[in-house]
Amino acid sequence: MIDFREAREWMVVRQIAGRGVRDSNVLSAMRRVPREEFVPAQLREYAYDDSALPIASQQAISQPVIVAQMMEAAELGPRDRVLDIGTGSGYAAAIAAAIVAHVHSVERDPLLADTARETLARLGISNVTVHLGDGTVGLFAYAPYDAIIAGAGGPRVPRAWHSQLSLGGRIVMPVGREHHHQRLIKLVRHGEHDYHEHWLGEVSFVPLIGEDGWADY
Numbered sequence: 001m002i003d004f005r006e007a008r009e010w011m012v013v014r015q016i017a018g019r020g021v022r023d024s025n026v027l028s029a030m031r032r033v034p035r036e037e038f039v040p041a042q043l044r045e046y047a048y049d050d051s052a053l054p055i056a057s058q059q060a061i062s063q064p065v066i067v068a069q070m071m072e073a074a075e076l077g078p079r080d081r082v083l084d085i086g087t088g089s090g091y092a093a094a095i096a097a098a099i100v101a102h103v104h105s106v107e108r109d110p111l112l113a114d115t116a117r118e119t120l121a122r123l124g125i126s127n128v129t130v131h132l133g134d135g136t137v138g139l140f141a142y143a144p145y146d147a148i149i150a151g152a153g154g155p156r157v158p159r160a161w162h163s164q165l166s167l168g169g170r171i172v173m174p175v176g177r178e179h180h181h182q183r184l185i186k187l188v189r190h191g192e193h194d195y196h197e198h199w200l201g202e203v204s205f206v207p208l209i210g211e212d213g214w215a216d217y
């Protein structure tokens, strides 16, 4: 029987803090959210491995350190309202929700959206709303957002996300010309039409599919 609590602590120490993540909100969120609940039952024993893992519908739960680095880059605070694109397992949404006021998370795959809703409800995480739809158009109804975080990679930052970001808000997203190879970028909105882009590293995410992303294939 694996001691998941101990495995999680090791993950935080070695994979997350050990690789330079310093944000105490992020470290404590990674300590609290049980990743084993977000992976398929037969993969639970690998929940704290230093890797992405497959979930349903040929998608993947991201590598823990990547989630932590994205959350740190998003500079999340307790009053923030966050838009999370690509709910997948719901893990990244749960990590953000452990820090911020509310997370709106958009997933295009109905099976994944339902499973994530169930997982979040079972864990008593009530400040995440999972929406079924195409996240490349954002989620106008609850905009603006202090941070927009994408768990899937697209050819560019979708147009709608720019306008749905609050002043001072941050977008963290994998962008690239290939389906599975991207640059992780951070975009900060300094003014009405003033955005600054920062490069965070090379990553490999599943494709962002939709109106302002990749075509379905």
Ligand code: SAH
Binding pocket: 059, 060, 061, 062, 085, 086, 087, 088, 089, 090, 091, 092, 093, 106, 107, 108, 109, 112, 133, 134, 135, 136, 151, 152, 206, 207, 208, 209, 210, 211, 213
């Ligand atoms: N953050 C997730 C990562 C899931 S993988 C986690 O922690 O598990 C990325 C997800 O993005 C997949 O579930 C995929 O179905 C979804 N996705 C891809 N394009 C999308 C789009 N346009 N809108 C919403 N979800 C999308």
